[in-house]
Amino acid sequence: MKLRRDPLSHPWLFVAIAVLYGFSIPWWFGAGKPSIVLGLPSWAVISLACTFAVSCLVSFAARRLWDDGDG
Amino acid sequence: MEFGPAVVAALAAYIAVLAFLGIRARAARASESLADFYLAGRGLGGVVLLFTLYATQYSGNTLVGYPGEAYRVGFPWVMSVGFMLAIVVVYLVMAPRLRLASERHRFVTPADWLDHRFGHPGLTRITNLVMAAAIANYLLAQFMAMGHVVAGLSDGAIPYAAGVLVLTAAILGYELLGGLRAVAWTDCLQGILLAIGLFGLLAATVFSGESVGAATAWVLENQPSKGFRPDATMQATWASTLLLIGFSGAVYPQAIQRIFAARSGASLRKALSVLAFLPFLTTLPVFLVGILALPRLSGLSGVAADQVLPALLRGWASESEWMFWMCILTVVGVVAAIMSTADSVLLTLSSMLAKDFVAPVLRRRSGGTVEEARITRIGKGFSLAIMAVLVAIALTPRISLWGLLELKMELLVQAAPVFVLGLTWPRLSAKAALAGVICGTLLAAGLTLAGYGKIGGIHAGLLGAMLNAGVAIAGSLAFRRRDD
Numbered sequence: 001m002k003l004r005r006d007p008l009s010h011p012w013l014f015v016a017i018a019v020l021y022g023f024s025i026p027w028w029f030g031a032g033k034p035s036i037v038l039g040l041p042s043w044a045v046i047s048l049a050c051t052f053a054v055s056c057l058v059s060f061a062a063r064r065l066w067d068d069g070d071g
Numbered sequence: 072m073e074f075g076p077a078v079v080a081a082l083a084a085y086i087a088v089l090a091f092l093g094i095r096a097r098a099a100r101a102s103e104s105l106a107d108f109y110l111a112g113r114g115l116g117g118v119v120l121l122f123t124l125y126a127t128q129y130s131g132n133t134l135v136g137y138p139g140e141a142y143r144v145g146f147p148w149v150m151s152v153g154f155m156l157a158i159v160v161v162y163l164v165m166a167p168r169l170r171l172a173s174e175r176h177r178f179v180t181p182a183d184w185l186d187h188r189f190g191h192p193g194l195t196r197i198t199n200l201v202m203a204a205a206i207a208n209y210l211l212a213q214f215m216a217m218g219h220v221v222a223g224l225s226d227g228a229i230p231y232a233a234g235v236l237v238l239t240a241a242i243l244g245y246e247l248l249g250g251l252r253a254v255a256w257t258d259c260l261q262g263i264l265l266a267i268g269l270f271g272l273l274a275a276t277v278f279s280g281e282s283v284g285a286a287t288a289w290v291l292e293n294q295p296s297k298g299f300r301p302d303a304t305m306q307a308t309w310a311s312t313l314l315l316i317g318f319s320g321a322v323y324p325q326a327i328q329r330i331f332a333a334r335s336g337a338s339l340r341k342a343l344s345v346l347a348f349l350p351f352l353t354t355l356p357v358f359l360v361g362i363l364a365l366p367r368l369s370g371l372s373g374v375a376a377d378q379v380l381p382a383l384l385r386g387w388a389s390e391s392e393w394m395f396w397m398c399i400l401t402v403v404g405v406v407a408a409i410m411s412t413a414d415s416v417l418l419t420l421s422s423m424l425a426k427d428f429v430a431p432v433l434r435r436r437s438g439g440t441v442e443e444a445r446i447t448r449i450g451k452g453f454s455l456a457i458m459a460v461l462v463a464i465a466l467t468p469r470i471s472l473w474g475l476l477e478l479k480m481e482l483l484v485q486a487a488p489v490f491v492l493g494l495t496w497p498r499l500s501a502k503a504a505l506a507g508v509i510c511g512t513l514l515a516a517g518l519t520l521a522g523y524g525k526i527g528g529i530h531a532g533l534l535g536a537m538l539n540a541g542v543a544i545a546g547s548l549a550f551r552r553r554d555d
C-alpha cells in the first residue's frame with residue numbers, strides 16, 4: 001500500500017515554505033523607524049504576507065499533492 | 072445584569088449542552104472496543120475532524136496568554152501566526168504516511184506506530200514516557216487555567232476552586248459517556264464558541280472606537296522597542312519558536328490519534344487544507360487585541376501579562392449593552408478553548424496508560440489476549456484517577472509546578488525526530504533513535520532546570536531536538552556501515 005501522491009515527493013514545496021518562513025522573520029528590514037501600512041509596521045505586514053503565502057502553499061499541497069487512493 | 076452573574080448563567084447553559092452531547096454520543100457507540108471509544112470508530116469526517124483539530128490545537132493559552140504576550144513583547148509577537156501554521160506544515164510531512172499505515176494496521180495510540188515501525192520495546196517505552204510526561208504537565212496547566220480564567224473573567228463570582236471542580240467534572244462526565252465521539256462533538260460546539268468568542272473580541276475592539284493604526288503610531292512613538300524591527304536575539308527566538316512549536320505541536324499524541332481517527336484520507340486532506348488558514352482567523356485577532364491594549368493599559372503600572380484580556384473585557388463590558396454580551400461570548404469562548412484541549416489530552420493520556428503500559432502486563436500475566444472492553448474499562452479508570460490527582464494538585468498550586476510546565480514543549484519536541492525521521496527515512500535504526508531521544512531529553516531538561524531556557528535566543532528544547540536528530544542520523548549511518 002503506497003501513497004498515489006505524496007507531498008514529500010515535491011521538494012520544491014518545502015524549499016518554498018522554508019524561503020517564505022525565512023523572509024517572514026524581518027532580518028532584512030532596516031533598523032530605522034518603520035512606516036505604517038494597513039495599520040501595522042511595514043515589516044509586520046510583509047511578515048504576515050509571507051506567512052499567508054505559506055498557508056496557501058500548505059492548503060494547495062493538502063488538496064492537490066496528496067492522494068492515498070481512497071473519500 | 073452584572074458581569075459576574077451573567078458569566079455564571081452563560082457557563083451553566085454551555086455545560087448543559089455539553090451534557091446533552093455526551094448522552095447522544097453514548098447512544099451512538101457501536102461497541103466497547105478501543106477503536107470505538109478512543110478513535111470514534113475511525114469515523115471522523117472532514118468537518119468534525121477540522122473542528123476537533125482546531126479546538127484541540129488552540130487552547131485557553133491562545134486566547135488568554137497570547138494577548139498578554141503581544142502586550143509584553145509588542146509587534147514581534149506576530150510570529151504567533153507563523154508558529155501555529157508551522158504545526159500544519161509538519162502535519163503535511165507526517166500525516167499522509169501515518170494515516171495510510173494506521174488504516175492498514177489499525178493503530179490506536181502513537182505507540183502502536185512506534186512498535187510497527189521499529190519493533191523495539193525500549194524505544195516505544197521511552198518515547199511514550201516523554202510524551203506522557205509532557206501532556207500530563209499540559210493537562211495540569213489547563214486545569215489551573217480553568218480556575219484562574221473563570222475566577223478572573225467572572226469578576227470573582229465563581230471562586231478558583233469551584234471553577235476547577237465544576238469544569239473538570241463536566242469534562243469527565245461527557246468523556247466517560249462517549250469517548251472520542253463525545254469529545255469530537257463537543258469540540259465542534261467549542262470550536263464554534265471559540266470562533267464566536269474571537270468574533271466578539273474583534274467586535275469589541277472595533278466598536279470600542281480604538282484603531283490598530285492609532286495604537287501602532289502610539290507604540291512607535293512611546294515604546295519603540297515594541298514596534299521597530301526586532302533585534303538579533305529576538306530574531307533567533309522567532310526562528311527557534313517556529314521550529315519548536317511546529318515540531319512539538321505536530322507530535323501531540325492527541326493530534327496523532329486524530330490522524331488515526333479520520334474516516335478517510337480525503338477527510339484529513341480537507342481538514343488540513345482549511346486548518347492552514349485558521350491562524351489568520353485565530354492568532355491574528357488575538358495578537359491585535361494585545362497591541363490595542365498597549366496604549367489603553369499603559370497607565371496601569373505592572374499589569375501582569377495574563378491579566379491583559381480580563382482587564383480589557385471588564386473595561387469594554389461597561390461601555391454598552393452590545394459590548395457587554397460580546398464580552399460574555401468571549402468568556403464562554405475562552406472556557407470552551409480550555410475545555411476542548413483538556414478533554415482531548417485526558418482521553419489520550421488514559422488510552423496511552425491503559426493500552427501501552429497496563430495491557431501488555433495483563434497479557435503477560437494471562438499468557439494470552441485481553442478483551443478490548445476490559446482495556447477500555449481500565450482506560451476509563453485511568454481517566455478518573457488522572458483527573459483526581461491533577462485536580463488535587465491544581466487546587467493546591469505550588470509555584471514550582473509552573474517551572475515544570477515550561478518543560479512541556481521542551482520535552483514533547485524530543486519525540487519529533489523519531490516520528491518525522493521514522494516516517495521519511497527508512498534507514499533510521501531503533502537503537503540510534505533511542506540514543507537520540509535519551510541524549511536530547513537529558514540536554515533539554517538539564518538546560519531548562521539549570522535556568523538556561525534559551526541560549527542566544529534558541530530554546531533549550533530545540534537544542535536538545537537538534538542533538539537528538541544528529542545522534543539518530545549519525546548512529547543509523549554508523550550501525551548501517553557496521554552491519555554492511
